Structure formats: structure tokens, C-alpha cells
Amino acid sequence: MPDDQPGGAAVPGRVPVDPWIPCVLTWLLPGLGHIVLGKRRTGLVFMAVVLITFGLGVASDGAASLIDTRQPLTLLATFDNLAVGPIEVISRYATYGRMVYRLPGEEGDARQAGLTEKVRRRIRSVTYEYGNTFLLTAGLMNMLLILDAFDIATGRKD
């Protein structure tokens, strides 16, 4: 279907859905949006690939990022972590033992020192860099899947 003809409803055999629904479903569980759009096998492969990548990230001592106002790039890294969906809390609990997204307080704050120490412990791990790469890649993959699900739902892609 040409790019200038929006509306997934026109594709034969596909149930028309609001394009945002598969996007939200993909965020909730990678690949779920594709399954809802009728691409069952592709969706299952995406689900497996993203979950394996994420699982390897957690198992390899990758650390979930925290927003540090002194380092603006941490905002992007945290956003990328969140892109993988609710399962992201697993990596956050594995890293910090609780749900935390922002480095609290000022420098020298006891809470900040505690979180920094937890990240340092991870950095000492031999596989920390691999773990981080796997975690960030899982998030990037899911962002592409969300965009892909949107394109399929709007009829821009078959």
C-alpha cells in the first residue's frame, strides 16, 4: 500500500484497530502489538529476541540508568531503559533493590551515596559493559517495534 493511503483497515484480512493500541501493547510486552495486528509469528520472534536481550542484560550485571541532572545523557539512557516496558522494573530492582529513577539529593547525600555504591558494585563485574549494552539494545529494539507497529496499523507497511 502506498505511503499516502493511511488506514490499516484497507489491508485485506486485518481487523481495523486504533494505531495507538498496538503501540501501547508493544510497550507493555514486546511483540504483542504485532500479534494483535495479525503477525503472530513475527510478533513471537520479536518477543523472544527482545526478552532474551533484556534477560542477558540483567544476568550480565547491566545497570539500569538513573537521571542525574549533572549528566544530561543519563536522561536518554533512562528513557531507553523505560522503552522496554514494565519488565524494566526487574533490572531496576536487580541494580538498586527498589524503584528509583532519579539520583536523589545533592552531592554527599547519604541516599545518593548508597545508590552510587550499588552501581559501583555492578561496574566491578567483568560483564557489566555487556550487560549495559544488552539492556540498552533491548530498549532501542522495542522503540523500533513501537514505530513498526504504528506503521503497520496505519497501513504504511504491510
Added chain:
Amino acid sequence: MIRSHFLNMVIFSWLVAVFFAYLTQSDGKDRIRVILIIGTSMGVISLIVAYVMYPFPLR
């Protein structure tokens, strides 16, 4: 936990290859071709870069 650098790299390469093959292709044969091209090239290029960097001092 996988401690081997090479195995981590190979697993990463093939996961990325499968992902992009399914994202960009719809035909089964094309997907296999893309998986082989991306997976192999990522591994080979990484080894070439590693070989080129080998003479550089660690510190």
C-alpha cells in the same frame, strides 16, 4: 552469566541480525539472507577491528 567476550559478541550479533531481518523483510528466504549477512558481518568486522587495535597499548 556468560564471561566469554567472544561468545557475548556472537550472541549479540545474532540477536540483532534476527531482529533486523524480521523488521525489514517479510519473505522467509530474504530473512535468512539478511540474518546471515548481518550476523556474519558484525562478527567479522569486530574481529578485524580487534586485530587492528591489538598493537595499541592497554594504558
